[in-house]
Amino acid sequence: MKYIKVALNLPLNQLFYYKVxxxxxxxxxxxxxxxxxxxxxxxxxxxxxxxxxxxxxxxxKEIIKVDDFPFLDTNLLRLGEWISxxxxxxxxxxxxxxxxxxxxxxxxxxEKIKISDSFAFFNKTQYNEAISLVxxxxxxxxxxxxxxxxxxxxxxxEKIVEEKGKNVILIIPEISYxxxxxxxxxxxxxxxxAIFHSRLSLKEKYNQWLKMREGKVNLxxxxxSLIFAPFPQIGxxxxxxxxxxxxxxxxxxxxxxxxxxxxRREIERFPLILTTQSPSLESWYNVKKGNYKLxxxxxxxxxxxVEIVDxxxxxxxxxxxxxxxxxxxxxxxxxxMLLFINKRGFANFILCRECGGVIRCPNCNIGLTFxxxxxxxxxxxxxxxxxxRICPFCKGRELRRVGAGTQRVEREIRKKFxxxxxxxxxxxxxxxxxxxxxxLQDLEDKKxxxxxxxxxxxxxxxxxxxxxxGIVLVDTLLNLPDFRATERLFQLLxxxxxxxxxxxxxxxxxxxxxxYALKAFKEGKDEDFYNEEMRxxxxxxxxxxxxxxxxxxxxxxxxxxxEAGKMIEEKLKKESLRFLGPSSCPFSKIRGxxxxxxxxxxxxLSWIKKILDEKLKPLFTHFKGxxxxxxxxxxxxx
DNA sequence: AGCACGCCGACT
DNA sequence: GTCGGCGTGCTC
Numbered sequence: 001m002k003y004i005k006v007a008l009n010l011p012l013n014q015l016f017y018y019k020v021x022x023x024x025x026x027x028x029x030x031x032x033x034x035x036x037x038x039x040x041x042x043x044x045x046x047x048x049x050x051x052x053x054x055x056x057x058x059x060x061k062e063i064i065k066v067d068d069f070p071f072l073d074t075n076l077l078r079l080g081e082w083i084s085x086x087x088x089x090x091x092x093x094x095x096x097x098x099x100x101x102x103x104x105x106x107x108x109x110x111e112k113i114k115i116s117d118s119f120a121f122f123n124k125t126q127y128n129e130a131i132s133l134v135x136x137x138x139x140x141x142x143x144x145x146x147x148x149x150x151x152x153x154x155x156x157x158e159k160i161v162e163e164k165g166k167n168v169i170l171i172i173p174e175i176s177y178x179x180x181x182x183x184x185x186x187x188x189x190x191x192x193x194a195i196f197h198s199r200l201s202l203k204e205k206y207n208q209w210l211k212m213r214e215g216k217v218n219l220x221x222x223x224x225s226l227i228f229a230p231f232p233q234i235g236x237x238x239x240x241x242x243x244x245x246x247x248x249x250x251x252x253x254x255x256x257x258x259x260x261x262x263x264r265r266e267i268e269r270f271p272l273i274l275t276t277q278s279p280s281l282e283s284w285y286n287v288k289k290g291n292y293k294l295x296x297x298x299x300x301x302x303x304x305x306v307e308i309v310d311x312x313x314x315x316x317x318x319x320x321x322x323x324x325x326x327x328x329x330x331x332x333x334x335x336x337m338l339l340f341i342n343k344r345g346f347a348n349f350i351l352c353r354e355c356g357g358v359i360r361c362p363n364c365n366i367g368l369t370f371x372x373x374x375x376x377x378x379x380x381x382x383x384x385x386x387x388x389r390i391c392p393f394c395k396g397r398e399l400r401r402v403g404a405g406t407q408r409v410e411r412e413i414r415k416k417f418x419x420x421x422x423x424x425x426x427x428x429x430x431x432x433x434x435x436x437x438x439x440l441q442d443l444e445d446k447k448x449x450x451x452x453x454x455x456x457x458x459x460x461x462x463x464x465x466x467x468x469x470g471i472v473l474v475d476t477l478l479n480l481p482d483f484r485a486t487e488r489l490f491q492l493l494x495x496x497x498x499x500x501x502x503x504x505x506x507x508x509x510x511x512x513x514x515x516y517a518l519k520a521f522k523e524g525k526d527e528d529f530y531n532e533e534m535r536x537x538x539x540x541x542x543x544x545x546x547x548x549x550x551x552x553x554x555x556x557x558x559x560x561x562x563e564a565g566k567m568i569e570e571k572l573k574k575e576s577l578r579f580l581g582p583s584s585c586p587f588s589k590i591r592g593x594x595x596x597x598x599x600x601x602x603x604x605l606s607w608i609k610k611i612l613d614e615k616l617k618p619l620f621t622h623f624k625g626x627x628x629x630x631x632x633x634x635x636x637x638x
Numbered sequence: 639a640g641c642a643c644g645c646c647g648a649c650t
Numbered sequence: 651g652t653c654g655g656c657g658t659g660c661t662c
Contacts, residue, residue: 016661038662039642054662
């Protein structure tokens with residue numbers, strides 16, 4: 001008799017035994033999918049193990065169907081087991097996720113893209129030394145510009161695909177990056193490239209997946225889930241913009257593509273290149289520790305100007321005199337400029353207009369959030385205080401809630417510059433791809449003088465046309481209730497700097513002109529920023545020094561959610577494990593559900609996992625009407 | 639996760 | 651007597 005252990009697509013941390021009928025016996029293989037009866041339904045599962053004996057004292061059901069070939073080879077199976085364990089997602093759910101069987105929309109048409117003549121930059125000898133360095137291991141690649149980056153990619157592709165006949169995976173943060181890269185790569189290597197992302201139809205995904213599996217293509221470009229590509233022999237994985245937060249999946253399995261790529265590299269042995277202009281603190285830390293090798297091909301020679309405007313000394317707070325001058329000059333010279341405002345719903349903190357001080361949590365150093373009823377709350381540790389009447393730093397009397405949006409800025413500059421052609425670019429104004437295409441066309445036709453935009457404009461194809469950028473109020477980014485706020489701001493500024501025109505100018509308006517991130521950015525000293533940010537992370541027990549696991553609790557009845565948080569807190573107090581909370585999340589109520597969270601932290605991730613598994617998981621099952629979500633190394637804690 | 643089982647109060 | 655509330659526990 002033959003038996004198998006099967007992983008089912010259920011949130012259960014267990015495998016189920018099944019009997020294999022004689023006629024299916026020799027078709028069973030680990031990694032194949034099977035259809036099995038479960039309760040009153042038939043479910044698809046993965047064969048994880050073959051055994052000679054069944055489960056003692058149990059009448060086992062027989063499997064119904066087996067795949068013709070294993071969908072997951074042993075390498076991908078091992079990767080799945082690691083993800084399941086690391087990210088607290090059942091093996092069955094993880095493995096089901098790794099296959100291209102999720103539903104989706106339809107495939108997009110190929111876009112027409114001009115390849116400019118500047119791509120004759122392809123200079124082989126210049127990079128020979130660096131290319132020869134790229135052997136098995138992790139690399140952090142910091143290109144100085146797009147041309148250098150693409151040249152390096154092309155040379156690597158030539159080496160890995162053309163010379164060695166191995167497969168290359170190129171992972172990009174969003175779908176819109178695909179057409180250009182595909183075009184430019186095919187220009188030099190006119191071979192078929194697999195494209196893989198969530199908007200492909202089920203059938204199309206499967207086709208692409210099969211092509212990779214059968215070795216009919218050697219190169220694939222795609223988003224996050226492409227890291228599970230079934231290539232037979234991976235020779236290189238490149239992750240573009242490694243610091244991009246879309247690389248962490250919000251739904252289960254809540255994996256980060258960088259961490260999965262590192263694990264896959266350990267299993268399958270290939271070079272992994274993480275590309276970035278402004279690395280995540282995690283990657284910076286790994287470079288310093290010698291875990292990643294740094295690749296820098298040339299020194300940055302880009303010239304640009306940064307002006308920091310101290311709003312405390314300005315009469316008008318939206319348009320300082322410097323910015324107003326800048327706009328006038330830009331209009332006179334018929335150039336395109338951008339006013340950047342991050343009007344994302346969440347920017348309320350308390351700022352002193354006289355000294356620029358922001359009321360922060362004494363424990364966590366993040367901006368305290370204003371709540372109705374005059375309370376200030378820390379969204380990590382739940383520290384509470386009343387809104388002070390006078391500034392605790394300078395005794396000033398001008399404490400203000402801060403939070404201005406694009407529409408207000410638009411109104412203000414329309415009043416001031418009545419003949420200027422102004423276009424607001426935010427989610428409200430650009431709500432379809434046709435609206436976006438119209439915007440690009442208008443930019444091409446030089447029909448716009450001033451863009452008033454949010455994160456939506458931070459794209460190479462827009463920024464490359466811009467000479468002057470005004471950051472209307474950088475403090476809204478610096479003081480978000482998230483310890484990564486400063487890191488994100490620095491990355492944003494670096495991205496803007498990297499894409500705007502040569503000799504472009506960035507005017508940053510702030511109440512905190514001496515902030516280390518602004519200072520380092522103005523002086524072009526990245527190292528200064530990273531050193532200081534690292535010091536703060538260490539001092540406050542933040543990642544990358546400590547591992548974090550976030551427990552999110554959501555439920556319709558506020559008291560019950562709060563109560564569940566307290567139960568976890570009581571349990572944790574008996575353990576030697578540091579934690580923050582329970583506290584209300586920055587977004588304290590979403591779609592009628594109240595949200596609380598706790599953050600567990602320790603140098604040793606397996607210790608947190610042990611406590612979570614042994615002490616907290618049993619508690620979770622008792623919560624009624626409460627959804628519990630465990631996020632390992634969360635990137636957002638809103 | 640679903641779904642059945644079972645133990646309790648409320649009610650035609 | 652029986653309808654339905656949801657706490658508990660199982661699914662190979």
